[in-house]
Amino acid sequence: MSTLDSAGRRRFLAVSLTATGALLVGWRVARGEPAPADLPLELLGDQLTALGPFVRIERDGRVVIGAPGCEVGQGVFTSLPMLVAEELDVDWSQVRVVQLPWGGAGTANGPGHRYGRQGGVPTDRGADWRLLREAGARVRGLLVQAAAGRWNLAVAELRCAAGKVLAPDGRSLDYGALAAAAANLPPPGAAPALKSPADFHIIGQPTRCADARAIVTGAARFGIDEYIADALVAIIVRCPYPGGRLGRYDDGATRKVAGVVEVLSLPGPLADLPFEGPLAAGVAVVAENTWAALRGCELLETEWQRDAPAASIGELARAAQAMLDASDGGLPVRSEGDFAKARKQARRVIEARYEQPFLAHATMEPPGALVDVRSGRARLFASIEDPDAAATTITRLTGIARNAIDISLPRSGGSFGRRLQNDYVAEAVLVARAVGKPVKLLWRRGDDLAHDFYRPFGVHALAATLDRKARITGWSHRCAATPRTWRNAGREGQPAHTGLLSADGFPAGLVAHLDLRFFPLGSPLPRDPGLRDDDAFEVFATQSFLDEVALAGKRDAVELRLELLGMSSAATPTQIGPPTAATARLAYALTRCAQLVGWGVPRDDGHGIGIACHATADSYLAHGFELAIEGDRLVIYRAVCVADVGRIINPLGVQAGLMGGMLASLSDTLYGAITLKDGQVRQTDFDRYRLLGMGDSPRKVVVEIVPSSAAPTLAPPSVQASVAPALANAVHAASTVRVRKLPLMPELMRLL
Amino acid sequence: MTRNAEQAIASTAAADPVEPAALRLPPVPLALKINGEDYFHEGDPAMPLLWFLRDRLRLTGTKYACDSGVCGACTVLVDGAATHACTLRMQAAAGKAVTTIEGLGKSVLHPLQQAWIEEDAVLCGYCQPGQIMAAAALLQRKPQPRESEIDALPNLCRCGAYPRIRSAIQRAAEVMRANAK
Numbered sequence: 042m043s044t045l046d047s048a049g050r051r052r053f054l055a056v057s058l059t060a061t062g063a064l065l066v067g068w069r070v071a072r073g074e075p076a077p078a079d080l081p082l083e084l085l086g087d088q089l090t091a092l093g094p095f096v097r098i099e100r101d102g103r104v105v106i107g108a109p110g111c112e113v114g115q116g117v118f119t120s121l122p123m124l125v126a127e128e129l130d131v132d133w134s135q136v137r138v139v140q141l142p143w144g145g146a147g148t149a150n151g152p153g154h155r156y157g158r159q160g161g162v163p164t165d166r167g168a169d170w171r172l173l174r175e176a177g178a179r180v181r182g183l184l185v186q187a188a189a190g191r192w193n194l195a196v197a198e199l200r201c202a203a204g205k206v207l208a209p210d211g212r213s214l215d216y217g218a219l220a221a222a223a224a225n226l227p228p229p230g231a232a233p234a235l236k237s238p239a240d241f242h243i244i245g246q247p248t249r250c251a252d253a254r255a256i257v258t259g260a261a262r263f264g265i266d267e268y269i270a271d272a273l274v275a276i277i278v279r280c281p282y283p284g285g286r287l288g289r290y291d292d293g294a295t296r297k298v299a300g301v302v303e304v305l306s307l308p309g310p311l312a313d314l315p316f317e318g319p320l321a322a323g324v325a326v327v328a329e330n331t332w333a334a335l336r337g338c339e340l341l342e343t344e345w346q347r348d349a350p351a352a353s354i355g356e357l358a359r360a361a362q363a364m365l366d367a368s369d370g371g372l373p374v375r376s377e378g379d380f381a382k383a384r385k386q387a388r389r390v391i392e393a394r395y396e397q398p399f400l401a402h403a404t405m406e407p408p409g410a411l412v413d414v415r416s417g418r419a420r421l422f423a424s425i426e427d428p429d430a431a432a433t434t435i436t437r438l439t440g441i442a443r444n445a446i447d448i449s450l451p452r453s454g455g456s457f458g459r460r461l462q463n464d465y466v467a468e469a470v471l472v473a474r475a476v477g478k479p480v481k482l483l484w485r486r487g488d489d490l491a492h493d494f495y496r497p498f499g500v501h502a503l504a505a506t507l508d509r510k511a512r513i514t515g516w517s518h519r520c521a522a523t524p525r526t527w528r529n530a531g532r533e534g535q536p537a538h539t540g541l542l543s544a545d546g547f548p549a550g551l552v553a554h555l556d557l558r559f560f561p562l563g564s565p566l567p568r569d570p571g572l573r574d575d576d577a578f579e580v581f582a583t584q585s586f587l588d589e590v591a592l593a594g595k596r597d598a599v600e601l602r603l604e605l606l607g608m609s610s611a612a613t614p615t616q617i618g619p620p621t622a623a624t625a626r627l628a629y630a631l632t633r634c635a636q637l638v639g640w641g642v643p644r645d646d647g648h649g650i651g652i653a654c655h656a657t658a659d660s661y662l663a664h665g666f667e668l669a670i671e672g673d674r675l676v677i678y679r680a681v682c683v684a685d686v687g688r689i690i691n692p693l694g695v696q697a698g699l700m701g702g703m704l705a706s707l708s709d710t711l712y713g714a715i716t717l718k719d720g721q722v723r724q725t726d727f728d729r730y731r732l733l734g735m736g737d738s739p740r741k742v743v744v745e746i747v748p749s750s751a752a753p754t755l756a757p758p759s760v761q762a763s764v765a766p767a768l769a770n771a772v773h774a775a776s777t778v779r780v781r782k783l784p785l786m787p788e789l790m791r792l793l
Numbered sequence: 794m795t796r797n798a799e800q801a802i803a804s805t806a807a808a809d810p811v812e813p814a815a816l817r818l819p820p821v822p823l824a825l826k827i828n829g830e831d832y833f834h835e836g837d838p839a840m841p842l843l844w845f846l847r848d849r850l851r852l853t854g855t856k857y858a859c860d861s862g863v864c865g866a867c868t869v870l871v872d873g874a875a876t877h878a879c880t881l882r883m884q885a886a887a888g889k890a891v892t893t894i895e896g897l898g899k900s901v902l903h904p905l906q907q908a909w910i911e912e913d914a915v916l917c918g919y920c921q922p923g924q925i926m927a928a929a930a931l932l933q934r935k936p937q938p939r940e941s942e943i944d945a946l947p948n949l950c951r952c953g954a955y956p957r958i959r960s961a962i963q964r965a966a967e968v969m970r971a972n973a974k
């Protein structure tokens with residue numbers, strides 16, 4: 042049997058029996074035959090190569106399901122196999138999950154990876170969720186067929202439950218007992234009908250992280266935990282000046298360190314071209330062990346060359362303000378009605394400006410990669426999220442054919458978008474080629490903070506025109522920011538405002554007179570291309586400003602948002618729900634969040650309540666905070682997140698993701714900022730790039746998921762744009778201080 | 794960078810030539826106990842324990858995340874006290890008993906590990922071995938920790954798993970108190 046995959050290639054369901062009598066089912070790609078990959082033995086035996094979603098059923102009935110995603114903390118190691126298990130009709134307790142390597146799907150380019158980039162391809166999600174369920178259903182179909190043959194009954198008479206095929210007369214056969222017979226059957230044609238959601242017994246059930254035990258015992262392997270024989274450790278001392286070059290360097294002392302075997306220079310990116318390899322010029326210290334490499338780096342003496350120093354953040358902010366002071370110019374992003382005229386006729390005009398700093402991803406596990414590129418083959422072990430692009434990078438740098446590349450996908454210690462980049466894979470490949478041995482590249486924390494694809498810097502100028510009833514008639518948003526498109530291969534050819542000022546961000550489309558303009562700012566710091574649709578930049582400004590407009594018009598800030606969304610201001614969640622259309626889904630999340638955070642409830646404890654909401658392609662989120670400012674501390678008593686992210690595969694995992702995303706975004710909002718001094722990034726450790734700690738995280742966290750039958754998002758947003766404005770709004774409610782510049786804490790302390 | 798390098802050079806230069814001949818005999822290996830077993834280290838006594846655990850013993854549950862003693866990802870117990878393996882030099886670890894996450898619950902899970910699973914406290918999971926070791930040291934000192942004592946745990950979690958970590962510590966504390974009765 043065959044089916045077409047997304048690239049239009051024909052793929053065949055492959056069924057086989059292993060030496061130990063287990064049934065093995067997977068996809069074999071018809072063309073572009075990849076060579077045998079380093080697949081987990083317990084999953085594969087020696088039978089198959091190039092598999093997609095797949096399943097192994099042991100003779101004793103145990104089930105192994107391959108996890109096809111890249112686990113970075115978003116829970117796909119658990120949630121994707123749940124889809125397979127659901128349609129397979131096994132008990133989740135029978136299932137063991139094993140991570141699959143790269144290479145499960147065929148593309149026009151040879152092997153590819155379908156589930157590598159969660160959150161980047163929203164239109165694919167519905168299809169992905171169906172594909173994995175179909176994989177489970179096909180295996181079930183084989184087992185039913187085998188049982189029908191055994192009993193001489195029609196397939197239609199049989200059903201399955203908890204790893205058994207059941208006959209109408211009460212007889213039953215374990216899947217394990219059918220494995221051998223099923224392996225001899227020709228694969229079924231069309232997938233058997235999928236279950237109706239009412240029959241789900243795994244999808245929608247709170248399910249704990251499938252490899253939690255390995256993690257809490259220290260057995261789980263992250264990219265940094267991989268070792269292979271003969272591998273040398275490499276650490277790179279990189280040019281601290283963005284765009285700078287290596288001058289002379291003295292490695293005399295470094296080479297004297299016992300264990301250091303090589304010191305070599307690495308070129309930086311070519312000026313003005315997209316970043317495709319290393320982000321910075323550097324000197325790699327290669328050693329037999331990590332400590333020798335670290336010592337070697339400390340003893341290395343380097344001189345760096347630079348052109349004009351990069352502008353400080355203050356200079357960048359002044360340049361942005363000057364652009365925004367000019368009354369015209371900028372790239373038009375969207376214009377409706379006549380804002381200029383609305384402004385002249387308005388009863389009132391409200392204006393405010395907001396500033397956001399560069400942010401680092403600061404994943405807990407620093408970037409790194411272990412590669413072996415000898416004798417025409419490549420092996421890569423790394424915490425990455427876009428293995429397709431990693432393979433492309435390896436081919437570009439070494440000429441090794443795509444089908445001679447094996448990529449293992451260990452767990453990743455966080456991503457937030459950082460691991461969609463493969464600059465560190467490129468570095469490891471370059472060093473490994475130069476030394477002719479496998480190389481394990483380690484990034485120190487300072488390397489990570491000083492060499493990132495930063496979330497962009499920007500200043501927003503907003504203006505709203507109000508009529509006599511303080512309704513918004515016109516909206517102007519002019520944003521000066523460092524474009525994500527700059528030197529980013531993934532964004533080439535896209536307009537400069539991409540991912541910074543959205544043409545249909547709330548409330549665009551909901552006001553009569555609209556003017557959105559963008560002013561590109563220059564900076565040599567690399568920027569995150571923002572390929573995740575949850576990384577919305579303008580929301581801090583728009584959702585803070587809506588509160589300022591409400592206050593100026595003596596309106597309720599939630600009512601004002603509901604009015605824009607076309608909802609009756611008296612609507613409550615029960616009146617609005619069940620949400621269907623996009624605006625209704627957002628309005629529902631907002632009103633429910635207002636309820637949960639105690640919006641509008643009079644209080645005399647000095648606590649402030651703030652709220653904000655945000656919609657992306659397929660998630661609708663609202664955040665609310667109850668907080669107080671106590672001396673120089675900001676105490677968050679309650680943090681609420683209401684999220685409509687489609688159908689939930691694993692409520693426990695999605696809750697964790699929403700909670701974590703909220704806290705990670707809080708960390709960014711309160712403390713996060715990358716700044717420059719003498720043209721260098723100042724933040725090189727966690728003392729200077731502060732993260733949220735246990736003590737300053739919210740006292741109480743409430744996460745509510747809106748029931749939905751829309752296609753699932755598969756992974757909740759890891760960056761939650763409405764956190765920052767909800768927090769700033771709550772700070773205003775508690776203190777009457779309006780924070781218009783992030784990070785919030787230093788600015789609040791300055792203003793108080 | 795340059796300053797560090799100068800300092801490092803200065804310190805080795807000062808130590809080398811004046812050493813009496815007797816001290817240049819092959820060094821006595823440093824001995825320490827790790828998870829109940831004896832180990833010896835013959836290399837650089839200034840190497841942090843973290844790299845002995847990871848590079849030499851492949852005990853990779855102890856993580857690297859900052860090398861400056863800030864984040865707690867490398868937390869181990871040294872003679873029962875929570876200690877950052879990234880800043881503890883082998884010479885200072887000599888003679889001590891070290892417990893890593895791999896040695897915490899050897900045959901049965903430690904109540905903290907069990908609680909972590911039950912509370913589903915794992916997000917990316919990278920900080921979690923360190924979090925558990927820090928919590929183990931806390932519960933040893935304070936079987937009934939106050940909220941403020943949990944607040945004071947210094948370990949960082951970029952993924953923001955704090956609320957579930959807090960619940961897991963409380964759950965484990967309860968179990969451990971019940972077991973102790």
Ligand code: FES
Nearest residue numbers: 858859862865879
């Ligand atoms: S790695 Fe030791 S404290 Fe961060």
Ligand code: FES
Nearest residue numbers: 917918920950952
């Ligand atoms: S779970 Fe990812 S850093 Fe804590």
